[in-house]
Amino acid sequence: MEFTKTTEAVSQYDHLEQMSVSDLLKHINTEDKTVPTAVERALPQIIRLTEVVSQKLKAGGRLFYIGAGTSGRLGIVDASECPPTFGVSHELVIGLIAGGDQAIRKAVEFAEDSHAQGWADLQAHAVSKNDVVIGIAASGTTPYVIGALEKCNKEGIVTGCITCNEGSPLAVTASYPVVVVVGPEFVTGSSRMKAGTAQKLVLNMISTAAMIQLGRVKGNKMVDMQLSNNKLVDRGTKMVMQELDISEKEAQQLLNIHKNVRSAIQAYRNETH
Numbered sequence: 001m002e003f004t005k006t007t008e009a010v011s012q013y014d015h016l017e018q019m020s021v022s023d024l025l026k027h028i029n030t031e032d033k034t035v036p037t038a039v040e041r042a043l044p045q046i047i048r049l050t051e052v053v054s055q056k057l058k059a060g061g062r063l064f065y066i067g068a069g070t071s072g073r074l075g076i077v078d079a080s081e082c083p084p085t086f087g088v089s090h091e092l093v094i095g096l097i098a099g100g101d102q103a104i105r106k107a108v109e110f111a112e113d114s115h116a117q118g119w120a121d122l123q124a125h126a127v128s129k130n131d132v133v134i135g136i137a138a139s140g141t142t143p144y145v146i147g148a149l150e151k152c153n154k155e156g157i158v159t160g161c162i163t164c165n166e167g168s169p170l171a172v173t174a175s176y177p178v179v180v181v182v183g184p185e186f187v188t189g190s191s192r193m194k195a196g197t198a199q200k201l202v203l204n205m206i207s208t209a210a211m212i213q214l215g216r217v218k219g220n221k222m223v224d225m226q227l228s229n230n231k232l233v234d235r236g237t238k239m240v241m242q243e244l245d246i247s248e249k250e251a252q253q254l255l256n257i258h259k260n261v262r263s264a265i266q267a268y269r270n271e272t273h
Contacts, residue, residue, distance in 0.1 A: 003166075038180045039180050050206050071136040073137060118149075141165075156219065162203070236261045
């Protein structure tokens with residue numbers, strides 16, 4: 001199959017500058033509605049990748065996301081949310097972006113064009129065969145990402161990817177490719193839109209399912225979340241109250257002592273049995 005970038009295809013809408021705000025938003029919403037269906041079509045690929053991620057994490061390995069621009073930022077967002085949500089180490093899921101941390105806020109010109117820098121950034125974290133590396137690139141052509149995955153393949157490191165172009169160099173390079181074909185963007189080539197949304201949905205699926213597989217959720221509750229603000233302390237209190245059928249005051253006292261929902265519940269049960 002000949003490779004064509006559908007993410008760069010011409011928008012199905014034209015004369016956008018002549019549209020009202022209402023029409024602009026309705027059309028964007030119409031396009032956005034197609035994204036979950038595109039993700040659903042990629043479910044078999046997402047399942048295969050998530051299963052290997054879960055296996056690697058259970059065996060003591062780490063998960064790396066590596067990308068440039070919007071794709072890189074999305075990986076960093078997902079990685080940064082794992083410790084507070086699931087109580088894991090900041091070193092378990094690591095997001096890397098072309099141009100380094102400064103590129104999170106401000107684009108670094110031509111950073112994504114280096115074929116060697118992605119592997120160098122992974123080496124700075126002592127990446128090994130125990131780990132899994134997921135390259136994120138809507139276009140599927142980003143040298144920074146492709147170069148990193150090619151080197152990982154040579155070193156026997158498991159590779160996955162999240163891209164939105166079928167048959168792209170990145171999809172061909174990754175051992176576990178996830179290809180979510182969302183088609184042309186509302187604004188031609190603006191892959192931060194549908195493609196970015198698709199990538200975010202897939203990242204949510206991978207990390208959440210993997211953390212559940214690691215035992216970081218009990219029932220449907222985030223029992224290992226960090227109690228880092230009043231909202232989360234209140235949520236944790238309600239979890240303890242519900243799980244143990246005790247008063248709010250008792251639950252608060254338990255959390256004050258144990259600083260963790262799972263530990264508070266376990267300690268109470270140990271004391272009462």
